[in-house]
Amino acid sequence: MNLTRYRWLWWAVTVIGVGFAIYFQLRPSATYEPFAWYQWERSWDALKHLAAYFLLAIAYYLASAEGNKAASFSRFLGFIWPVMLLGVVLETAQIWVPQRNFNLYDIAANVLGPALAWFILRPLGRMWFQT
Secondary structure, eight states: OOTTHHHHHHHHHHHHHHHHHHHHHOOTTTTTOOOTTTTTOOOHHHHHHHHHHHHHHHHHHHOOOOOBBBOHHHEEEEEEEHHHHHHHHHHTTTSSSSOOOOOHHHHHHHHHHHHHHHHHHHHHHHHHHOO
C-alpha cells in the first residue's frame, strides 16, 4: 500500500492543520465562560484537542514517510516534540488572550494526541510500508 504517493497532499494537510490549531486556540471565544485553570469544566473540549493533535500527527507521519519506508523513530520524534510544544505554547498563550481560558487538561490532551498517534502508527507503519 503506497500511502506516500501524494506526499504533497499530506504536507498541505499538515500545514493547514497547524494553521487551524493556531487560529482556533488563539481567537477570542464567542461563548466565553471563565473558569479556573485546573477545573474539568468541559471534557469534550479536551477530547477535541486530543483528536486535533492526533490527526495532525497522522498527517505528518504520512507526509514524512519516504518511498516504501516508514518514518523512522528519530524522524517522527523530531516532529512529535515540536507538535507537543506547539500545543503547550498555544494553550499557555491563552492566558493573555481576552475571552480565552488556560487549562491544564487541554495541555495534557495536546501532548497526549501526538503520543497516542505514535503508539498507534508505529506498528501500522511497519505493516503499510513493508518491503
